[in-house]
Amino acid sequence: MTKPIYIPLRLHTEFSITDGTVRIKDVVKKAAAIGVPALGISDLMNTFGLVKFYKACRGAGIKPVMSADVWVENPEATDKPFRAVLIAQNDEGYRRLSELLTAAYVGEDRNPDHAELRQAWLAEGDNTGLICLSGAHYGEVGAHLMNGHPEAARAAAQKYAAWFPNAFYLELQRLPERPQWEVAVAGSVEIAGELDLPIVATHPVQFLNSEDFQAHEARVCIAGGWVLADKKRPHDFSPSQFFVAPEVMAERFADLPEALENTVEIAKRCNLTLTLGKNFLPLFPTPDGMSLDDYLVQLSNEGLQERMVQLYPDEAERAEKMPEYQARLDFELKIIIQMGFPGYFLIVQDFINWAKNNGCPVGPGRGSGAGSLVAYALKITDLDPLKYALLFERFLNPERVSMPDFDIDFCQSNRGRVIEYVREKYGANAVSQIVTFGTMSSKAVIRDVGRVLELPFGLCDRLSKLIPLETNRPVSLDKAMEMEPEIKQLIENEDAGELIELAKKLEDLTRGLGMHAGGVLIAPGKISDFSPVYQADESASPVSMYDKGDVEDVGLVKFDFLGLRNLTIIEMAQENIKKTVGETVDVNTIPLDDQAAYKIFRDANTTAVFQFESTGMKKMLKTAHTTKFEELIAFVSLYRPGPMDNIPDFVARMKGQAFEYIHPLLEPVLEPTYGIMVYQEQVMQAAQVIGGYSLGGADLLRRAMGKKKPEEMVKHREIFAKGAEEKNIPRQKADEIFDYMEKFAGYGFNKSHAAAYALISYQTAWLKAHYPAEFMAATMSSELDNTDQLKHFYDDARANGISFLPPDINESDYLFTPNSQKQIRYALGAIKGTGEGAVASIIEARRQGGKFSGLLDFCERVGKEHMNRRTLEALIRGGAFDSIEPNRAMLLANIDLAMNNADQK
Incomplete structure (x- = not known):
């Protein structure tokens, strides 16, 4: 060389x-x-x-x-x-x-x-x-x-x-x-x-390249807010900087x-070698210098004893079931320890249990983690995996070593508190969130480049709107021009060739920085030992300079802290129940066979019920006659493009239509879903039962089927047929079963995820059935700024026999408040033009000096800091003063007088 x-x-x-x-x-x-x-x-x-x-x-x-x-x-x-x-x-x-x-x-x-x-x-x-x-x-x-x-x-x-x-x-x-x-x-x-x-x-x-200078200048102008033709803008770059x-x-x-x-x-x-592909977990502090392995075993066994008392209150039944649960727990612990992940489980259980003990609602699980009995024993998840045939190998596979990944749902408004706890426990410089890179999509780049070229807004807007979407993403400019001839025509008519030429060069370039929705990193030591940390300004959260894929490459472990609005709604509903009827309700302990809750599903009365709100879901529920939890799990999984085609067949079998299993050995696997393969776990179990696979190997088969890799499929078909032959299943039948599995592996759903989400669906339906006013007040409070949604929920609440009391400065709070007579008092926060600060000052004045007697009294006591003319007008027009003075026109005419009087006082 x-x-x-x-x-x-x-x-x-x-x-x-x-x-x-x-x-x-x-x-x-x-x-x-x-x-x-x-x-x-x-x-x-x-x-x-x-x-x-x-x-x-x-x-x-x-x-x-x-x-x-x-x-x-x-x-x-x-x-x-x-x-x-x-x-x-x-x-x-x-x-x-x-x-x-x-x-x-x-x-x-x-x-x-x-x-x-x-x-x-x-x-x-x-x-x-x-x-x-x-x-x-x-x-x-x-x-x-x-x-x-x-x-x-x-x-x-x-x-x-x-x-x-x-x-x-x-x-x-x-x-x-x-x-x-x-x-x-x-x-x-x-x-x-x-x-x-x-x-x-x-x-x-x-x-x-030398011909990219103009596109680069356009990028600089997009970032700086200039236009290309502006002589006064900074010209820091030269055409030869290629x-x-x-x-x-x-x-x-x-x-x-x-x-x-x-x-x-x-x-x-320079000889820097980055260590990629090795994970570095933060050190979890164990009591009395115990090893991580021993501490995990101890906590899991203690947790299982607690769970078994809840699951089987009858001592004799508990003793009979215990060996099966203990064997599964020991099996999982052995694999977790062998793969080196006890620290991961201990860290996750620690912040989840802190959240649960400190008023931060946590979801029952999400993703494949709900398939782990160790996770259930440690209270990371809240579903018994044995009862619903959820597989540990779908979560952790000893035959394919990769980091476990618990996706955890927290109540939206408390999520920040849990992250703060983690910061305090491991140190602020050991915790950060993850950067994401926003790019210039074809739709956005047309508008951006159009602006810096000073082209008419109408033209750029039309061009941008003509770009078709595929799976909710705009297609590339080249593809858009093929699919939509009008784009080419418009460019020729308007002489906008330069716009398209520059836009193509800038398309999909990184445009700005964001933050990953849920990922939180916890490092052993400082995050900056692995990745520099970026913070946009004082109020923003620190984020790693590497995105999700890159932080995992350099060995930082990502923990998913996701915000779920429905957990906030459930929490608010439970607080409402405590205020209205004085009962303490915990939806995590309700029975899963309550027919009043299933009636909500049977009647398709599922507005505000998690996962079951859409028109299509309601249509499906009307034909089905849902009576048990397994069916809810199936509906969460089936109602998606692809599997939807099986819904009529599934419902007919639910109602008693005769059917045959594809093979008698598959009856225990397919019985909960009436002989239809719905879940990825069933694909794995079928591979085990018919093809003699281990569940770890079956997970690899499921992944190969999902990715449709032909060369791998040929190999697996032979292994499967060989296993079937040992069970006296002829080759033709083995191929038929394999083809059936392959069809479902492509769009089968993760049952662990579906079961955890079906549980939240059931909990919201149960609340709607037994405490409709408390539940709907919480639901409406979560959508204060969305008038269309509020109208939708308002109509549904009235259809469920709930009446509404008007907004009132002497009675209303910032949120919707129910009472024990199935009535909901309208929220001051839902009146457009008010804000949280203004309403807080009204409630504080009311708390200190009692009810307001009139507009003058109101203005004197609430003070000007949060109450301006616009807010006052909004309250009067919204009817919040009607109980004191129903003549709104008179009140509106006297606003200046009342405010001046308050100033003088």
């Missing part, structure tokens, strides 16, 4: 968010094509794309050089920070870079106006794993040179050289359009000679060959 002459070290990818349009895969492909042996990434103040870059380079046989382009504090002019590039040479350097970036966003000493590195941090910390490039004309040395202060530049170079011993390079950049940069180049070369410092040549890459070949740089720096040689030298010095 020829000796490399230059290594590109400066590259802003699309993850620089505001000023790069380079897609990582494309640049790596181009680098490989021109034979570049190493490549550097240096996104601006972040490492969002670093893991993706590392994997892409490694995959293409290129050495990745990982760095960040950073802002460094300028003590003389705080709004004009300097630039530098910090390159990680090794693991220590990576952690140091991560620590510095984290401090810039979430540290106590950070600059609140913009993220930058404090000079004190660079001076005080250990930088031995880092290489620093001076930042060319934007760095402290270069900026002083450009401003004609060579002495200050020299002092700055000495300072950085002391911070980064033998690892500080004076950076030189030349672009054809920027001859003025030569001042910084010449000055830096002179200082390098005087102080015996190395020089290095870099080329700032912002876009991939990815150039080494020969171009060799020619450009022919007079300074050592500046090129040093790019190769730097690449040689």
Whole structure:
């Protein structure tokens, strides 16, 4: 191989968010094509794309050089920070870079106006794993040179050289359009000679090809809110900032060959290997120095004893059932310990039990976790997996080692409290949420580019609306133009060719940052040892700089904290019941065979009942005659595209239509679903019963069937037929069963998930059946801002015999409140134009001084801080003063008088 002459070290990818349009895969492909042996990434103040870059380079046989382009504090002019590039040479350097970036966003000493590195941090910390490039004309040395202060530049170079011993390079950049940069180049070369410092040549890459400049400028304008034609907008970038070949740089720096040689030298010095695919769990504190394994065994056995008393109050029946439960518990514990996951189970049970003991409702389970008896014993889930034939191997498979993943539903309004508990337990710097990257979809990019090109809004709006959706996502621009001829026509008629050309180049690029809905990371030690942490502002939550896939790659373990509105509704309903009838109701202890609850389903009276609210669901329920919980589980699973076709057959069999099992051995597996395969677990059990698979192997078969991999299917068909043959099942019948399983594996539902969600459905139906006013008041309180939904629930409540009392400043609260006469008092918070603060001040004034006697009294006592003219008008028009003075027009006419009077008082 020829000796490399230059290594590109400066590259802003699309993850620089505001000023790069380079897609990582494309640049790596181009680098490989021109034979570049190493490549550097240096996104601006972040490492969002670093893991993706590392994997892409490694995959293409290129050495990745990982760095960040950073802002460094300028003590003389705080709004004009300097630039530098910090390159990680090794693991220590990576952690140091991560620590510095984290401090810039979430540290106590950070600059609140913009993220930058404090000079004190660079001076005080250990930088031995880092290489620093001076930042060319934007760095402290270069900026002083450009401003004609060579002495200050020299002092700055000495300072950085002391911070980064033998690892500080004076950076030189030349672009054809920027001859003025030569001042910084010449000055830096002179200082390098005087102080015996190395020089290095870099080329700032912002876009991939020369023809992408205009698209890059459009991106900069989209991010900054400018328009392309604006002469006054910043013009910081040049047409030559594309990815150039080494020969171009060799020619450009022919007079300074050592500046090129040093790019190769730097690449040689960098040997950072990321540890990918290994999990690092936080350490869970156990009592008396017990091992994690022993503590898990102890807690699980204690929990099982408690659960068995609830499940089987009769002692004799309990003693008879115990061996079966104990055997399943021991089997699961053995696998959990063997796979090294006791810590994971202990961490999850700890924060779930804290939530349950501290008034934060938790869902009964979700996803495949409900198939674990250990999880049930530890109170992570609330469904007995043996009763509903839920399989542990669907959750944890000893034949395919992957991290367990409990998806946990918390009551929406208390979820933050649980995350706060985890922060306190493991330390704030060990806990963060996860970043997500919003992209410019075809629909959005048309509008964005149209704005920066100053095209008529109507045209962009029409074009954007013409783009078809597939599975709720807009199709690509190319596909949209094929599918919708009107787009092409409109572009030709309106001469909007440039719009489409730029939009195609920017389509699907990262546009902004968000936060993963449920994922919370807990690290052993600091998150920043694995990933830098980003925080948008004071009020935002800290998030990892790596997205969900990348944090899992670097070994951080994600715990899912999901918010579920229905848990909040159940909690509010239970509180309402306590207030109206003085009873303490806990839906987790209600019997699952209450026919009053099933009548709600039989009558399709399921508005506000979780998972059963849609018109299609109601139509299905009208034909079915639901009497038991297993049927609810099946309906949750069947009511989806694909399985829906089986609903008429399922309902007919439910009602007694005769049917045959595909094979007698499958009767115990298919009996709960009347001979129809509905769940993924049934596919697994069928593989076990007919094909002789272990349940672990059966899960691998289910996955292969779901992914429709032909070569794997051929292999499995033979294994299955061989197992069937041992049970005297002929090949033809074995193939028929295999085909039947394959059909259902594609859209079979996870029974553990369906069962857990059916339980919440049943609980909401039970509340609606027995405490309709309390339940509907809670449901309506959860939708205060949604007038359409409120109307829908209001009509349903009245159809269920509930009457409404009007809003009243002397009686109403912020939320809807029921009473024991099946009446609901309308909420002040549901009157458009009021707010929580205003209503709180009304209730506080009422608490302190009793009921209001009139408008003057009201204005005097509530005070002006939360009560303005608009809020007062909204309350009067909404009828909240009718009980004091029914003449609304008179009250509206006297608002100014009342408010002025209150001011004088």
